[in-house]
Amino acid sequence: MRALIAKPLNDCHREFNRLCELGGGVGGGPARGKVRDVLRTAGQRLNGMAYREIAEHLAAYPTANPWHVCFSVGLCWGHLARLDVDFTGEVVGALTDWKSADLSFARHFALERGPEPIQQSLIGAQNLFSRVKLPPNLPTSLVQLGRAQERWLRLILTDPDRPRYIGSWNATAMFMIALFAQPALAATCKEPPPILPPGGPIFHGLKLLHEARILSQAPDGGSLDEAGFEPGVLSANNGLLSELQGGHSDWSLIDVHSGVYMLGTKHPLSGSWS
Template identity: 55%
Template sequence: MLAAFSDRNPWHVCFAVGLCWGRLAKFEPEFVGAAINLLENWNAADLKFARTFHYERGPEPIEQSLAGGNKMFDSVVLPEQLPDDLEKYRRVQERWLGRILGKDRPKYIGSWNATAMFMVALFSNKVLADKLVTPIVMLPPGGPIYNGLSILHQTHVLSTKPAGSELDDQAFEPGAIYENNALFVEILRGKSDWNLLDVHSGLYMLGTRLAESDGWF
């Protein structure tokens, strides 16, 4: 998608794709285009169109997530291009997360929507992704990831149960992002050819509730 929308703000592209990854919207270029427009300039026409790409939770999470994202991008200045090393990503994410710690956190900008665009950005750069073996950049801990961690705790693979909640529209616990990313590191331990995105992908597969996931392999 970054290549398809190379003339647009790459952070907006990654945020929009992150919504699709979280199953808030269907992963279609038309949705991503409308979402990017809304993150840049809120308008009724693109909103009406973007809302049509909803799944079983309906269009409201799409609207609320994009409205929250629009407010976030208005108040947080990010570099024009995606960073070229993990330390720069860490600093950018620290600035971004600092905005959601206040009492005026936009609705639906919870643990998933606050971090998913960084995950998408790292997936676009394999060299950096392979270097992500410590939680220098936080990955989304909610949704199927939360479920996957819960399964590993219930089966005594992990000694600590995941923090927080599954959905971004529930109460936000900032500490859950850091606590659950620490659990990713626990899973990674001893696996020299893995990185944290590999762990994250495995947890997504383990924790998803989608029936069609049976045919993903």
């Protein structure tokens, strides 16, 4: 099989291309076990950085609503805002005291898409936080975390006036980050709940794995994180992550998710993420 990534940007891309060219798998594709090893290595390396980042932000604001901190970090990991402890402080302040909030701070932390995605995401978040009752502390079991996510998603999926930028990433990333905040709990997650974000690089990574005949079917939906989404898309694409996880004890579902993210990303700096 030919190499599937035209312009590899990181070690995961390069090793995946090498395995594609070697073949040895179903239909001339790469060997499934070797691809799994590449994804596990890439995912766990990225997750080492992720665990440190969320721990730093939670430690900086120990009395804040931890959901607000997780939502803020989600904006950064979704490449809407520059990762900065001061940004999280601004987000926490705005979501805690919305009547006094001044969202102009977004321009100081905006990336190439400008401040509007940050501002619209926070407007949507405030709407949801004011209407959905979440536990005061991050749940310490997967079942409890899943129940909290169900309440959050139920409102998003049934509200005909869903706020802008509360798409597949902003609707689900906060709960994934709540897992990263608890490494021991994250290690036990082998299948949903919680539902993990399906868009952007995850969609592209799953698509590559299907083209390489590693996955049984192509991902559903599209690659735009702020686009509309359906419960079936969330379920189907998380099902593909579970298929990759395969019940193996040496990696968790967020290891799988991060490995697929590294495979699907087109970020030019992804080679330095570790």
